[in-house]
Amino acid sequence: MSFHFPFGLASGDVSHDSVVLWAKTDPGASVSWRCGDAEGTATSDPKTGSVHVLVEGLDAGAQYSYSFSSGGELIEGRFRTIPTDRGVRFAVLCCAKYNSGFFNAYRAIADMDDIDFVLELGDYIYEAAEVPTGKQTPGAGIGRPMDPLGNCVTYKDYDTRYALYRRDTDLIALHAKHAMIATIDDHELSDNAWEGGADEHDPATEGPWSDRVRGAMTAWSDWMPTLRRPQDGDVVWREIDLGAAGRILLCETRLKRSDPNTPQGVTKTALGAEQRAFMLDKLAEGGDGWTFLAVPSMLSDLDHAIGDEEALFALHKLKLAEADSPKDFHDLWDSFEWEQNQLIDGVARLPRAVALSGDVHFSAEFASTRDGAVFDEWTVTSITSPNLDDKMGWPRAAKSLDYEAALLRNLPDMRWCDLDSHGFLIVEADPQFASCQWWFVDQVRAISNDVTMGHSVALPAHPEGTTS
Numbered sequence: 001m002s003f004h005f006p007f008g009l010a011s012g013d014v015s016h017d018s019v020v021l022w023a024k025t026d027p028g029a030s031v032s033w034r035c036g037d038a039e040g041t042a043t044s045d046p047k048t049g050s051v052h053v054l055v056e057g058l059d060a061g062a063q064y065s066y067s068f069s070s071g072g073e074l075i076e077g078r079f080r081t082i083p084t085d086r087g088v089r090f091a092v093l094c095c096a097k098y099n100s101g102f103f104n105a106y107r108a109i110a111d112m113d114d115i116d117f118v119l120e121l122g123d124y125i126y127e128a129a130e131v132p133t134g135k136q137t138p139g140a141g142i143g144r145p146m147d148p149l150g151n152c153v154t155y156k157d158y159d160t161r162y163a164l165y166r167r168d169t170d171l172i173a174l175h176a177k178h179a180m181i182a183t184i185d186d187h188e189l190s191d192n193a194w195e196g197g198a199d200e201h202d203p204a205t206e207g208p209w210s211d212r213v214r215g216a217m218t219a220w221s222d223w224m225p226t227l228r229r230p231q232d233g234d235v236v237w238r239e240i241d242l243g244a245a246g247r248i249l250l251c252e253t254r255l256k257r258s259d260p261n262t263p264q265g266v267t268k269t270a271l272g273a274e275q276r277a278f279m280l281d282k283l284a285e286g287g288d289g290w291t292f293l294a295v296p297s298m299l300s301d302l303d304h305a306i307g308d309e310e311a312l313f314a315l316h317k318l319k320l321a322e323a324d325s326p327k328d329f330h331d332l333w334d335s336f337e338w339e340q341n342q343l344i345d346g347v348a349r350l351p352r353a354v355a356l357s358g359d360v361h362f363s364a365e366f367a368s369t370r371d372g373a374v375f376d377e378w379t380v381t382s383i384t385s386p387n388l389d390d391k392m393g394w395p396r397a398a399k400s401l402d403y404e405a406a407l408l409r410n411l412p413d414m415r416w417c418d419l420d421s422h423g424f425l426i427v428e429a430d431p432q433f434a435s436c437q438w439w440f441v442d443q444v445r446a447i448s449n450d451v452t453m454g455h456s457v458a459l460p461a462h463p464e465g466t467t468s
């Protein structure tokens with residue numbers, strides 16, 4: 001444990017030639033930093049003690065060591081800049097509920113030497129109370145209580161929650177080893193959040209939603225290795241240039257999201273007009289290499305599964321269909337049909353494009369044919385958030401197998417799924433091919449370093465049926 005840097009250090013928003021370095025120390029402290037040959041000094045934020053340093057002029061595709069020092073103490077980390085002229089390899093992850101499990105998956109990624117960066121699809125924290133006050137699932141009772149114990153509502157609550165997460169030694173190790181590029185999902189704010197509120201936000205007792213969003217986003221930008229400040233109007237979504245390998249279009253679906261009661265149609269949006277125009281333009285434009293549309297939540301349709309009793313049971317348990325009703329869950333893309341179809345068609349039309357997604361707390365591979373083109377989607381499971389066996393108290397990969405079979409039977413576009421495992425994706429892309437590996441930890445209820453690859457898929461640059 002570091003005395004002056006109790007939360008370690010982090011790097012993020014890395015590009016071919018720049019990075020944001022982060023540390024947190026005593027408020028108003030003088031901090032020296034070094035990154036490769038560059039060095040400088042900074043003063044930590046007088047209120048929070050955070051330091052964010054933008055370092056530019058770096059070489060592409062290079063590994064860098066960096067350090068912060070203050071009060072006679074030095075702390076070191078490393079990251080890689082994104083290459084311009086070769087393939088990339090990155091981890092994809094989401095959904096880390098602190099009281100549901102140990103961050104074994106973060107440790108496994110920290111132990112990997114051959115990835116360029118980490119892509120975080122959201123639910124990096126959960127705002128929920130230790131004993132949930134709404135429809136959220138209780139923790140696993142493994143001695144990792146939430147702090148604060150109640151729901152995060154104010155800036156101070158969210159700040160305390162980030163501090164809890166960032167004292168976790170596995171998460172400290174992940175940040176010290178790899179740069180992270182993050183978007184947000186609902187739990188950085190509140191369960192099933194949209195622009196004007198959330199299922200579990202009560203303005204009568206918790207105050208204006210805009211105040212809660214401001215507090216949550218102020219804490220996010222203070223704790224994350226990023227210069228994006230959504231509370232001051234910055235957008236979270238962005239394009240990440242992967243050089244010869246292509247690009248990632250990283251989406252954000254909460255801050256401009258329509259009221260869930262809005263009827264289906266062109267006015268119902270998860271992205272907001274500005275982001276949607278940007279993403280659809282980029283999908284229409286394509287470009288060399290691969291285009292990864294990274295969305296916090298799974299894009300593929302679950303409609304056909306809700307007519308089947310077993311499939312519906314699994315969807316209910318995972319909160320993917322409305323409770324006790326065979327209706328699409330209002331928080332999923334199926335409730336944003338018009339925009340969902342625009343994005344799916346945009347990805348399908350590009351010969352080298354894949355959607356990357358998470359949020360549903362299971363793993364899946366989709367490949368659907370639309371007008372002769374193929375829409376591929378790779379969905380990552382949770383780091384720790386409860387999946388089917390956790391919710392049911394079943395052993396892993398036992399009873400859930402029947403429900404996996406039911407989903408596969410009813411969803412012809414779903415090529416593979418796993419409803420129980422926790423872990424992350426390793427995605428690799430170069431001009432010739434793109435591939436994905438689903439990596440799983442053996443458990444989350446105890447510390448373990450056992451990881452195995454559960455599934456993989458590779459796509460050639462020119463999928464069957466396309467000529468470009």
Ligand SMILES: [Fe+2]
Nearest residue numbers: 095123359385
């Ligand atoms: Fe989640």
